[in-house]
Amino acid sequence: MPTYNLKAIGVVPGAKDFIDIVLSKTQRGTPTVVHNGWAIQRIRQFYMRKVKFTQQNWNEKLSQILDEFPKVEDIHPFYADLLNVLYDKDHYKLALGQLNTARNLLDRVAQDYVRLLKYGDSLYRCKELKRAALGRMCTLMKRQGPSLAYLEQVRQHMSRLPAIDPNTRTLLLCGYPNVGKSSMMNKLTRAEVEVQPYAFTTKSLYVGHTDYKYLRWQVIDTPGILDRPLEERNTIEMQSITALAHLRAAVLYLVDVSERCGYSMAQQAALFHSIKPLFANKPVLIVANKIDVRKMEDLSAEDKQLLDGMVEEAKRISNGGAAAVAGDAGDEEVLLAMSTLSDEGVMEVKQAACDRLLNFRVEMKVAGKRISDVLNKIHVAQPKPRQGVAAGSRPPVIPAGVAEARARRAGGEVKKTERDLQEENGGAGVYSADLRKVYQLANPEWKYDIMPEIMDGHNVLDFVDPDIEAKLAELEREEAELEAAAEAAGGGEDMEDEDEEGLTEEQAADLKAIRARKKVLISEHRSKKNSHRNQAVMPAKLANARGRTSDAMQRSLGALGIDASKAAERARSQSRGRKRERSASKAPSGADEDVDMEGGEKKKRVHSSKSRSMSRGRSHSLAEPRAGSGLKDVAQRNKGIKMADRAQWRMNKMAKVGESDRVIQTKMPKHLFSGKTPGHGTRNRR
Known part of the structure; x- marks a missing residue:
C-alpha cells in the first residue's frame, strides 16, 4: 500500500494560466521562422512539430497532476474515508476523471491534425491547420476550468492536513x-x-x-x-x-x-x-x-x-x-x-x-499467521538435566579461596579495594577516590600538604599572610585613633600651620600663591569636566586665539622663575619644518652650485646628482625600507617598484586588471554573428 506525501503535490494552475504556460513553452521551444520559398515537406514538418510539441506539453502537465493526487483505491482506508468526508469522494474522482478524459482528447486532436498536415499543399493551409489544432486544444482546456479550480482548492487543504x-x-x-x-x-x-x-x-x-x-x-x-x-x-x-x-x-x-x-x-x-x-x-x-x-x-x-x-x-x-x-x-x-x-x-x-x-x-x-515463519527460524536451546541431579537443586558454588578472601576483607585483615570503598561510601557517582594516598614521598606526612601554586617563578603561598585580617584591623584602629587626635587638636588648619613653620616671608607668600592657584585649577577642571559635552571642540589652528602661543608660555614660566627661551626657540624651528643643510662644504662631490641674489646675500642650492622626474619621484619612496620586508636599502626598494610596474604593464596591454581577471577581448566575433552560410543553412541557433 503506497504512502503519499500530501504536501508535495504541485500547484494546479487555472485554465487560463494553463493555456498561457503551454503556448509560451511551445513558442520558446520550437522554431519561429518559416518562409514561403521552402519546400512543402519542410513547411509541413515545421507546423507538425509545433502541434506535436504542444500535445506533448499538455500530456506531461496533465499526467503530472493525475499522478501526484492520491487515488482513493490505492491509499490507506483512513485517508480514503477522510477524503470522502472532507472533499466528497465522487466529486474528487469526477474532477480527476475529467482531466484524464481531456488528456485523451488532446492526444486524439493532435493525432488528427498531424494526419491532415501531412497533406497540406501550401504554407497558408498548413498554418491554418496548426491554428485550428492549437485552438481546439485550448478550447478543451477552457472547459476544464472548474475541475482545475476544485483540485487546486483540494490541494491547498491537503497540504494543511497533519x-x-x-x-x-x-x-x-x-x-x-x-x-x-x-x-x-x-x-x-x-x-x-x-x-x-x-x-x-x-x-x-x-x-x-x-x-x-x-x-x-x-x-x-x-x-x-x-x-x-x-x-x-x-x-x-x-x-x-x-x-x-x-x-x-x-x-x-x-x-x-x-x-x-x-x-x-x-x-x-x-x-x-x-x-x-x-x-x-x-x-x-x-x-x-x-x-x-x-x-x-x-x-x-x-x-x-x-x-x-x-x-x-x-x-x-x-x-x-x-x-x-x-x-x-x-x-x-x-x-x-x-x-x-x-x-x-x-x-x-x-x-x-x-x-x-x-x-x-x-x-x-x-x-x-506470519509469526510461524519467524518461529521456524528461532531455536531456543534447553539444557537437559543430568542423571541423579534434580532440576533447580544446584546452588551457586563459591570457591573456598574466594570465600576466605571475602571473609578476611570483611574483617579488615585484607586491604579493601576501591570498589569496596565505593560501595561503603555511597556508590558510583557519590564516592570520590582519594589519589593522594598512593603518593610515594620521602615523608608520608607530606601527602596531604597544600600544593604550591607557582606564578612568575614564585610560590604564591610565600606572599600570603595568614594574619592579614588582624593586621588590617590594627591599621584601621590606628587610623581611627589618629583622626580622633587630629580632630581634638583643632582640625586641619593647625596641620597647615605646622607645614608653614620654618618658612621665610617670601616662601610663605609663594606657598600661599601656589595653594590659591591650585584651588583655581581644580575648580576650572571640575567645571570643564561637567560641561565639556556642551562645548564645541576648538581646532588646533585657533590655539593662538586662546592664548596658547610660545610667548604666552614664556611669560607664564618666566613669572615662576623658569627660563623658557630654549623651549620657545625649539617650537619655532619645528613649526617651520625641516631645515636643509645649506653649507657648501657639506655638498656632495659632483654637485652643481647655483647663485641667486636676494637682499644682497648669496644663497647656494645644492642639487643631488641623482635627479628624478616628477612621475618617477611619485612612484619611488624616499623613506627607508620597512623592517622585515627583505630589502636592505632604498635602491632595492625602487628596483622592486620598477619590476612591479613592468609586470602590470603587460596586464594593462591585455586589458586586464590582474592575472585572475576574466575579460572578453572581442564582444561579437564575426564567425558567430555574420549572416548565412552558403549551402549549409544559417547561423540562427534556434
Missing part, C-alpha cells in the same frame, strides 16, 4: 466537546493546540509526538463528538469517527466527572455505548478528568454505576481482541483519574495507555 501514520503506535483522545482532550494533548506533547472554555474549539485532527521507553508515539486529538445518529453528524464529527474506525490505536475516552463541559455523566455514558462498535480490537481506557474540581469519592451512586458500566464494557471489548490470547486483559486497570489543570495523574495515564498498546501489538503479532 501527517498521520496509520500504522505506528498511536494514542487517540476522544469524547464529548470541552472534556479536556486538547489540554491533555498539550501536556503529553509539544503541540500547541488551542484551548478555549467552549465546545468545538478543535475542528480538525491534530497530531503530536511523545517518547516512552525510547520509542516515538503519535498522539491524535480528535474533535468532540455528540450523541446522535451517524447521518446527522457534521464534517467535524465525522473526522473523529473516521480516525476511530480505521486507526489501530489505544483509545482514551475522556469523561468530565465535574460535568462542567455542559454534558451530564449519563450523556457521556450514552455516547460511549453508542460509539463502542468503533472500539473493536483496540485497547480502551476510561479516563476521568477534572478530579481537581470533583473527586472520585464525591461521585454519586448513579454516576459510579455509569462509570462501572463503561469500565465493564471496555474490559469486554479488550477481551474480545488480541488481549484475549494472553488472558490477562481483564486484570489490567481500565479506569484512570487525572487532572490536566494540576497535572495529577497525567503521566500515569500515559504510561498505562502505552503499556496496554505495546502488549496489544505484541499479542496481535503472536496471534497472526
